Amino acid sequence: MPEPAPAYVASELSGELTLNNGVTLPNRIAKPATSERLATRHGAPTRQLIDVYRRLASTGAGLLISGNVMVDGSALEAHRNVVIEDERFLPALRDWAAATAGTDTKFILQLSHPGRQSMRGLSVAGRRQDVVSASAVPLAISGAGRRMFTPPRALTEAEILAVIDRFGTAARVAANAGFDGVQLHAAHGYLFSQFLSPLVNQREDRWGGSLENRMRLLVDTVRAVRATTPDSFLLAVKLNSADFQRGGFDADDALAVARALQDEGVQLIEVSGGTYENAAMMHGTPKRASTAAREAYFLEFAERFARELTVPIMLSGGFRTRQGMIEALRGGAVDLIGLARPLAHEPDLPQRLLAGTAETSLVRPHTVGHKVIDDLIDGLWHQQQMARLGRGKPVRPERSATVALVIALVTGTWDALLHRLPA
Template sequence: MKALFEQSNIGKMQVKNRFIRSATWENMTTEDGHMTDKLYDIYEELAQGGVGLIITGYANIVIEEQPNPGMMGIYDDSFIDEYQKLTELVHTYDSKIVMQLAYGGTKTTHNVGERIIYAPSEVAEKGTNTLGKSMTKAEIDYIIHAFALSAKRAQQAGFDGVEIHGAHTYLINQFLSPYYNRRTDQYGGSLENRMRFLVEVFLQMRKLVGDDFSIMVKLTASEFFEGGLTFAETRVICKTLENIGVDAIEISGNIHGKASTMIGQYFDGYQLQEEGYFVEYGKAISDDVDIPIITVGGLANIETIETILGTTNIAYFAIARPLLSEPHLIKRWQAGDRRPGICEHCSKCRTRRGNFCVVHNKR
């Protein structure tokens, strides 16, 4: 029987428990994405708090593309030394750390009009209404190579792996989506073609980092709107990722700010849950594949998490907001205090001074 506080593996990476800090944009770097003392302190406290694996806030892979201010960078070699300091700090507490790599694309309102923003097709992002440039084959190759180089830099900096952000309407998600991807070349049309960009990103990464470095992928379960990526398609994508050697898949969604109105509804035959929004989707995929599946979204109660662990093949539980309000939550649970996290799910974490809990953990 699986236990929450036991060692397990994501690829060759050994993780001391089944709790993951999901990628969270902190908005606390320098203007060009470099580390600050405040950010080092946040990651050290997370590691002290007992979480098995930390996934960093998303890092931009090319200098000209920054979907949000204050986000980490990994677009050139100048970051390697400062990230070595970060990874050594986290490893001191027997936690592992993975860097999330992303090209945000049109899921942005930051500096729009001042830079070229790539997209698979000229279709405005639903939430931001930002329009991107339909990519040429040369531009596709450029971004694929940038993803691979960024993974290599992360490896050189001592990270235990990387996570490819293929969810939340960022560029990779848009290539997967029939709504956003209207291409008629080898990167558009059929699901096999729409997957090609993500598959090539992974394969080029694997060539540069070798087989022992963990590569995870974050996917949107469904786009939850007519004409978007369906859960049936996501299941096919997950089988493909397993077959080419991806080490773990995190199943998420793009319902930020909309969860309260969507909970309990059925999409593609599965219901969004009040705690563990995407558990039903993660459960189905965990039955399809033999690699670890991570669920994320609204998790704050250890009793619920244990039930999911005991009744599904889901292997890991990713938490974000509860760790903003209570960085030592996992250590508290492990010590026997099983009260739910104190997070009030008010979603007021995002402030102009960075992302932190304004109720319980003021900075």
């Protein structure tokens, strides 16, 4: 059983958040999605993955969001993703959902399809990889990176409808397993994001062209999830504030999509940004001098959302101090603070932030001094810490980036360098 959390200190961080379907989060701290890579080769949750979330449930965070749970075993975001295509893994999924038993923490699964952002050879055991997208537009990545990704083929109308059904099925199975909800991953350049982007989506049918058409896949998937799950099931969406590419999905588009999601009854929107071609989710975007002192990467975008929407907004990336989190909540732009890297350094940080005994996260970059690969190694370092939690071991904040790289090379997990943890 998780140890009792220390008493909360009254602050914006400790306030409850009740969503429009009646679900109440016990506080304003969340763990956003992270790429754990701890499933079996067939896509089932392992005991190690379940134990990771059992440990995370005792951190004090009010909401846990899993890493990418794929809806198609022929297209993965990373090796050892969990895959939900039917109920074959239902017993293991129930064990995973029960990781938060005895706590007030809510636990939701992030459902995702990578589209063209699936590295060569990524599929569950015995399945042939199928790389698809809105249109046959390859990733604009130069050098060796380009060779790691197969150019996609365009989905047919029937296949698009099948994708929607896959998300509906995965959500239904998640509800049956006992999870509190799901988050649809429509950010970071994955399939929903590809349909939203006018640079990637070059279709001339009802799934392309106007923004209304480009958001149809996401909106219809939201409807499919709602139709297959109870009203009390939390439905969230992770949405790019922009792709940060000239001529691509921009902030005006994002606001229009967010408004449509609100109208469809989505209970929570997490704001992020970037794609594999421009990884703004790793460091954020350049800020005006007037806002440079503020921590969060996409706070200006969240403020605009808050002015024009009523749906609660979650913001992840860049938060490092208790005061910075409180100010973001106090300003009304953000309703929920996402902490990913800080939890890999200090799993008990949410408890201490809520108790007022921690003011600053000790998270720091882990680098080897090579700019091209430092960001990738930093993500790998954090994934190794999460894996330690699943083995019942404490995190090793003193582990160097060089040691993390050596471990990855020795264990054959070096490809994790390309699957980075959000900040």
